[in-house]
Amino acid sequence: MRISQCIAPALLLLAAGAAQAASAWGFDDGSISVVAKKSAETVKEKLNQKAPLSKPVSLGNTDTLKLSLTAKDNGKGKRPHQAFLVIQEQDSGLEAPFPLTVKETGKAAVQISHKDLPIQLLLSAKPLKAFVVLASFGSAQGLSTPVFEVKIETDANAPPPAYEEPLRYGKKPEIQHVFRADAKSPPKVISLFFALAVLATLPALLIGWIYLGGNVNHLSKAIGPAPLSHATFFGSIVAMEFVFFMYYTSWNLFQTLPVIAVISAATVLSGTKALGEVQSRRLAGER
Known part of the structure; x- marks a missing residue:
């Protein structure tokens, strides 16, 4: 009796599993x-x-x-x-x-x-x-x-449907890129004209100094307290003009920018002391 009671549920579970598996x-x-x-x-x-x-x-x-x-x-x-x-x-x-x-x-x-x-x-x-x-x-x-x-079945009197192949991503032919030629400098006549125009302003600058009362005698007083600062400040201005000339004639931007950075730093450091010395003389009443 006990054996039949154990076997019956097991047979029912097997039958249910088989029925589910056969679904x-x-x-x-x-x-x-x-x-x-x-x-x-x-x-x-x-x-x-x-x-x-x-x-x-x-x-x-x-x-x-x-x-x-x-x-x-x-x-x-x-x-x-x-x-x-x-x-x-x-x-x-x-x-x-x-x-x-x-x-x-x-x-x-x-x-x-x-x-x-x-x-x-x-x-x-x-x-x-x-x-x-x-x-x-x-x-x-x-x-x-x-x-x-x-x-x-298609209509013989109607044109067949057109089909375009979709775009596929894959290897493409190599692209040979040709860079443009470097920009050329303007004609020398134009460059010479503007150079002379800049040089022509120098007489106007000297006349302005004379008219406003520029005193060249203070040059020794300025160089005495701060000779290195005045010399470096003036030299940095001349060097900056030389850099612009080299950039115009032969240098590229990557050659010009580092040199400008160095000269600019020297101009700021020397100019601070040189112009400070000039300010001190002005405050003392010297003309």
Whole structure:
């Protein structure tokens, strides 16, 4: 009695596990119909999930292909999480999935016409394979089975659909970049004219000093307390003008900037002390 009581629950669990493992998706009441837009003629075929149709179904440019079936889980009508009619090109394996509209009872349907198919499939010379795909969460085994083939019929009077290959990322030809020639200096006549214009301001500067009462006698007084500062300050101004000349004639920007940085630092340090000495004499009343 005790042995039978132990064996019975174990057998029930094994039976339940076997039934769950044998659960699989399938379909019933499957049919396919091709409805012509310009005529009342309709081609209808029954579908079987175990074997596809023996002959391809023709789909004209004005026809509509309609598929209907009842999805079942372990023989019971049920709505799967995934339900597609997949159209596949035989040579390249290119696929186009079309989702089925499924009710809670498992009844599903989908419609396809030429405008729904990619151009690559419309240009296929061989019939296209059609698969029904049903799957869901859980332990039930999904279904992916061929059900029929579609032969695309095109209008002989209409131009074939144009197809452009998509852009693919890959190795490209090497680009030989040619840099522009370096900028040339202006004509020497123009440069000489502006140089003379700058030199012409020197007499005007000397006349201004004489008119304003410049005193050259203070030169010895200025150099006496701070000779190095005045000499460095004046020399840095001359050196900066020389750097501009070299940049204009031969140097590039990367050669010019470091030299300008060094001369600028010397100008600031020496100018602070040199101009401070001049300020001290002015404050003392010397003119």
